[in-house]
Amino acid sequence: MSERLLPPALDEVRAHEDEMVALRRQIHANPELGFEEHATSELVAERLSRWGWEVHRGLGGTGVVGTLKVGDSARRIGLRADMDALPMTETADRPWASKVFGKMHACGHDGHTAMLLSAARHLAATRRFDGTVHAVFQPAEEGLAGARKMLEDGFLERFPCDAIFGMHNAPGLPEGQFMAVPGFAMASADTCIIRITGQGGHGGLPQNTVDPIVAGSAIVMALQSIVARNVPPLQTGIVSVGAFLAGDAPNVIPGTAELRLTVRAMQPEVRDLLERRITELAQAQAASFGAQAEVSYQRRYPVLRNSPEHTRFCLELVRDWLGDSGLVEQAEPVTASEDFAFFLEKIPGCFMNIGNGVGSVGGCSVHNTRYDFNDRVLSTGASYWVKLVERWLAP
Structure with a gap:
């Protein structure tokens, strides 16, 4: 561990x-990787x-849910952590670096x-909640x-929650500092795939073809008008063309072309608008x-909406614990996505960030x-979870 002062944590957790x-x-x-977390879920289940804890396995394939009931209160909350890695090869030289080529916790x-x-x-050792x-x-x-798969497998029916909370580390924020944004x-x-079909032919005889590259190029330019002229100026929409695939030879006009887009929004109604206008254009x-x-439009992750009430609760908890310095000032939404949003569509709660x-x-x-x-922030994050449970489920 570094000799620098560690971020705050409960002494019992730090032990x-x-x-x-x-x-x-x-x-x-x-x-x-996702849906392959067999050893990780086995480790989690064994420790719980x-x-x-009462341990339940199998939701979402490799998901694990631990349940701990204390006292007589009917109040119920969920705390969520994700377990999967990414298909990437780790390049840092650490003793605990990935042993699996092409996979890492990035x-x-x-x-x-x-x-x-x-x-x-x-929580299991102290049981100071009801x-x-x-x-x-x-x-x-x-x-x-x-998250969607766990919900489809009956998470809410088997493990009903009055509120649910999540947390993610945030590089670039001071270690152990917390950030949450109410609302969206x-x-x-x-993801949107646009497949353009024309009529291929010789590059020297373009008059005998219907060029999908020219049509695709016009589509790329027209897409830029959606955010500029259809999305209200005070709302957020993103339409980015990440790939334009067409042809192989310089003297052949291909018969088809394909555009691959990522599409993002900060409001559900803007999401609907983007899908409609991309298709029309x-x-x-x-x-x-x-x-x-x-046009093949694939809805993947919804807008993540933090309940203002639950977010206020979490921010006040951190402020009471760490003071104003424990919170990021003027926290703003981000255009990254997170599948905890599926839980928040069904259950009110808050998704918190902790500085990495x-x-x-x-x-x-x-x-x-x-x-x-x-x-260095592990015990700080764990202490946040403990404090949240003990305050939300205070006897």
Whole structure:
């Protein structure tokens, strides 16, 4: 550990920090992709059972839910951590670096799992609350909608919650500092594939073809008008063309072309607008060149909306614990996406960020091959979970 002052944490949680850091690094060294988290879920289930939690497995395939009931209160809350890794090759030289080529924990889900496990150990040992806690260890957050799968498998019917809370590490924020935005806090993330069909032919005889590249280029330019002229100026929409695929030879006009888009919005109504206008523009532009456009719009993750009431509760909790310095000033929404949004569509709650650090200690961006969760904030995050439970379910 660094000699710099550690971020605040409960002494009882800090007492088990070495064990929890070792556990986090074990998960980091053995990453598993979405819906393949077999060893990770086995480790989680074994620890929860050892500490006295009732353990349920199988929701979402590899999901784990631990339940701990104390007292007679009917109040119930959920705490969620994600477990999956990314299909990336780690390039940093650490003793606990990934042992699996092409897979690594590049988003800190190993740390999220360890923080919630650390809190679960403490809650089971102290039992200073009145009600039911569901510790939700979710698979497949990275693009595979594991939260939606758990809901489809009956999460709410089997583990009803009055509120649900999530947390994610945030490189670039001072370590151990917290941030949450009430209302729409993270963007929806959709994928759109536009397939343009023309008539191929010789590049020297363009008059005998219907060029899908020209039609596709016009579509790319027309798409830029949607945010500029259809989305209200005080709302947010993003339409980005990430790939334009067409042809192989310089003297051949291909018969087809394909555009691949990421589409994001901060309001559900803007999301609907973007889908409608992309389809209308693509088809109209293609038709103007004598081509056809087939639009496949894939809704992936919804807008993440934090309940203002629950967010205020969480921010006040942090302020009472750490003072104003424990919170990020003037927190703003971000256009990244997060499948915890599926839970928040069904249950009110709050998605919190905890600073992973800046510069050389914790500042490396997520989804980077040199990223690592900052172990210095593990006990701080676990203490936040404990304080949240003990205040929300206060006897």
